[in-house]
Amino acid sequence: MNLLDLREHVYFTESILKTLKQNRIYTVFDFLQEEAEKLSTLTKLTLPQILEIRQEIFKKHSANLISGTTLFINSLTCKNLDETLGGGIPVGLITEICGLAGCGKTQLCMQLAINSVKESDDSVLYVDTKGDFSAIRLQKILDANGISYKEMAKIMLKIRVVRIWSMEDLIILLENIKSGVLKIENLSLIIVDSLPCLLFQHFGDDNKIGLTFLNRVVNNSRYISKEYQIGIIYVNIQTRWVDQDVSDPEEIESTATVKDNTYTEKRNRCLGKYWQTIPALLLVIEKYSDYNVENNYENCVMIKVMVTRHFNPLVVENCILKLNALGVT
Numbered sequence: 001m002n003l004l005d006l007r008e009h010v011y012f013t014e015s016i017l018k019t020l021k022q023n024r025i026y027t028v029f030d031f032l033q034e035e036a037e038k039l040s041t042l043t044k045l046t047l048p049q050i051l052e053i054r055q056e057i058f059k060k061h062s063a064n065l066i067s068g069t070t071l072f073i074n075s076l077t078c079k080n081l082d083e084t085l086g087g088g089i090p091v092g093l094i095t096e097i098c099g100l101a102g103c104g105k106t107q108l109c110m111q112l113a114i115n116s117v118k119e120s121d122d123s124v125l126y127v128d129t130k131g132d133f134s135a136i137r138l139q140k141i142l143d144a145n146g147i148s149y150k151e152m153a154k155i156m157l158k159i160r161v162v163r164i165w166s167m168e169d170l171i172i173l174l175e176n177i178k179s180g181v182l183k184i185e186n187l188s189l190i191i192v193d194s195l196p197c198l199l200f201q202h203f204g205d206d207n208k209i210g211l212t213f214l215n216r217v218v219n220n221s222r223y224i225s226k227e228y229q230i231g232i233i234y235v236n237i238q239t240r241w242v243d244q245d246v247s248d249p250e251e252i253e254s255t256a257t258v259k260d261n262t263y264t265e266k267r268n269r270c271l272g273k274y275w276q277t278i279p280a281l282l283l284v285i286e287k288y289s290d291y292n293v294e295n296n297y298e299n300c301v302m303i304k305v306m307v308t309r310h311f312n313p314l315v316v317e318n319c320i321l322k323l324n325a326l327g328v329t
Helices: 014-022 028-033 036-043 047-061 075-084 105-117 135-144 149-157 167-179 196-202 209-227 272-276
Strands: 094-099 123-128 159-163 187-193 231-244 254-258 261-269 281-292 299-309 312-324
Touching: 014 036, 028 047, 036 047, 047 312, 094 105, 094 209, 105 123, 105 135, 105 159, 105 187, 105 231, 105 281, 105 312, 123 167, 135 149, 149 159, 167 187, 167 196, 167 209, 196 209, 209 231, 209 272
Parallel strands: 094 231, 094 281, 123 159, 123 187, 187 231
Antiparallel strands: 231 261, 254 261, 281 299, 299 312
């Protein structure tokens, strides 16, 4: 990763760079990963100026994009998602897909995997930590998109699935990719579905071993994504808490009054504070509405995808997609 220097932005001065180095912020990546408020305090620059620097650096150092949705047959809503993502899933960086249980995270990941290999020689590594990856489910999505059996076989062969049951095994897998022990031809995307399934095994550890494992996963992922120009997606989950008589308006996402009692719902991303600033791109999914599709008995839902970029966390873009057992449209 490039070291910070005066050429990165006009706001940078020798004094600012010295202050950043004294606080262990040496590289462009260190700068992008640090909290904007802390950078503003250290450099004496305003928060809008920090966000402007981040956006400029991000544009300057970002790699190509993997188009996640433009290959859909129904191009209208999927085009909206690609536009919301700014072109697709970024390579060289970590992306997070997050949402409540059952909101469609796995379905979206499968569709992204399909679209990454559908009309290219690229391949995808799909890391299944829940043991519920279904080749039949993948086949149904392809069949619903009108893919022939011959093309279907080619696509499925390019999606490599590996089951991982512990953080130690995930670290070994990433280190094997990093060192070249495990070579996957034309690997363009790694999807880990999901990370909390592995990390939750270490909740309550007094020796913080879970955080140590997570740090090693992050470091290996950053190296692999940047060195080999690979997009990496980690699936995270949201927790939903409903409290009574909570009056802090900044933490309230929705309220409902029943029998003169006020209840507030709060949603949090899992994996702790350390993880919160790790993903460069965050996709939060929530169900929008339920309805039945005409002439189709499959349950179908509308999902809302909210996209946030780490260099500008105050801006949230969103789009609406239709999801059912046959795919995302």
